[in-house]
Amino acid sequence: MATVTSYGAAQTVTGSCHLLKIGSIKILIDCGMFQGNGGSKKNYEPFGFDASDIHYLILTHAHLDHIGRVPKLFKEGFNGRIIATKATRDIAKIMLLDSAGILQEEYKTISKKARRRGEEETVLEPLYTKDDVKEVFAKKWCTLEYYEEHRLKQHIRVSFGNAGHIMGSAFAMIDFQEAKKHKRVVFSGDLGSEQRLIIDERDKIEEADALFIESTYGDRRHKPLNQSVEEFKEAVVSTLKVNGTILIPSFALERTQEILWLLHEMHDNGELPKCRIFLDSPLAIKATKLYNKYPGHLSDELEYSSVNGKDPFSFAWLETTTTRDQSMTINRVKERSIIIAGSGMCNGGRIMHHLKHRLWNPRNSVIFVGYQAEGTLGRNIVDGQHSVKIYGEDIVVKAKRYTINGFSAHADQKELVDWIKPITNLKKLYLVHGERDKMEIFAAVVKNELGHESHIMEFGNSITL
Known part of the structure; x- marks a missing residue:
């Protein structure tokens, strides 16, 4: 039996983190930082799963809302393999080192103010340090080209397509056997707009049994x-x-x-x-x-x-x-x-x-x-x-x-619908990485134009594929 539980980017646009279980194998797709109102506090909370139980971590791209808690994952016991594109690995390193520097500076500022109030004991240590980040990149990585297959176990394979969001961004295709039947679950990561200035256009996808798709701008069209x-x-x-x-x-x-x-x-x-x-x-x-x-x-x-x-x-x-x-x-x-x-x-x-x-x-x-x-x-x-x-x-x-709002790196409503349209064999559609009201608008459009029912993921709730 295969299940997915969302521990981030569930009715919000940050903290992307989805746990896919295929039998006894546990695969985490992204481990992002929560940002915005209340985000920094939420980053210190427990993951909701045992980090040491995770076998693989798949990173779709190197924005902090998708990679920002990876050092924390390692600190709490993750010792599996990280899978990403080469560009994502390189970009993730500079982004996480920069993030660690900012966390350290914030800690110094907050500590100084707390000392003046006599409340030093209330200040949390930085979520991670630059040394923690360096440990991440000293561990086991598997870097893939687009459409290069990597076998996780005998019956589970992963490959990437170009998501066209930022350099190295990918949607993850996970193929596995269940009850002697082939199944494919796809996690879109963040999908890029068709109107991009500097990077290749996103790839199309032809087949998926289950699709977890971002819905950041599922309620609107971008300016040309x-x-x-x-x-x-x-x-x-x-x-x-x-x-x-x-x-x-x-x-x-x-x-x-x-x-x-x-x-x-x-x-x-x-x-x-x-x-x-x-x-x-x-x-x-x-x-x-x-x-x-x-x-x-x-x-x-x-x-x-x-x-x-x-x-x-x-x-x-x-x-x-x-x-x-x-x-x-x-x-x-x-x-x-x-x-x-x-x-x-x-x-x-x-x-x-x-x-x-x-x-x-x-x-x-x-x-x-x-x-x-x-x-x-x-x-x-x-x-x-x-x-x-x-x-x-x-x-x-x-x-x-x-x-000037037309430079968005995210696909808009029409582009998301157009990306879903050619997928054959699609049985289940799940919405992630979006605000609830926007997700509801997008779900209605998908139902009207494509006939698919959409399930809006909730934080911590498991669904069976």
Whole structure:
């Protein structure tokens, strides 16, 4: 008998973690960090299963909401094999090391405040450290190319298809024998939009008995990508023409590389007024190097450029700043410029001091190219607040604000439906990685257009395949 229990990304979009049991074999698909309201507390809670009982861990891609608790899994006794694409393994290493650094810094800050209150004993140790992360990558990994089969046991095989979400992302296909019948269960991971700038389009899937599919944007359609590209170009050019500075809070993985490619194209096509461009994010700089390491994952245009010795993410005006001192010197730059820095939602990172120094100037602009969660500084700026607090100081917001939503790395409602449509033999459909209201809308659309009933997964509840 085969069962699946979701311990994350069940009626929420973070903490992806699904336990597949096939007979006595236990396979965990992703082990992600909970993020957003109450997320950090939830990460410290028990998994809901014994980590030492897990035989295999399959990682669909290297975003923290899919890999962020992997070091914790090892700390609690996991000693099985990790299975992922090569790119996911490499990206996961830099993401988890960065995460460990942030956890350590947060711990120092919270501890200092707690000591002043005489409440040191209430402070939790960091979820994991950089040494814990290094232990993860000293263990047993099995890296697969797309559609390369790996036999777990005599009757269980796993393979990956390209999910088209970020570099190295995959949907996992697990084939097994049950009662002398072949069965296939598929976990979509996060599926990419068909409108992508820099990486290959996602693969189609032809067969599945059971499908666990993400539903992040199951309630809506995305704006056309070309429209968003034009909006981005207009915002950049109009700001530079008045000798302003453009601030782009950007996620280090995928979104930053997309922005660099767009600016590269504008530069080469003569569309970009002369300016200084700063990539002020050590993590994004490391991630960009990995994008160059795997040109086969890039779109045809970028792959051709890369294999012919041209870096698609670098050009004459681009300056990278790795140290804190280099970052701080950007504040003294008076000429027109573009500053790309993290974090993407302005809830920490180097973008904070750039906003503090430039948000008050009406010649400047802030271009948001990613989702801004409620309660973040980014969301407050997007929502039109007259002033915001940064490092304890009230800063008036006079810079122009642009929100460009068409760069999403997730498939929208129509794209999700189109991905399901050609699957033959589909008997059971399960919705994960989405908010309840969006899942219900998506389930109704799937029923209406494809005739499939959908089951919305609940945290901790097991279902039989």
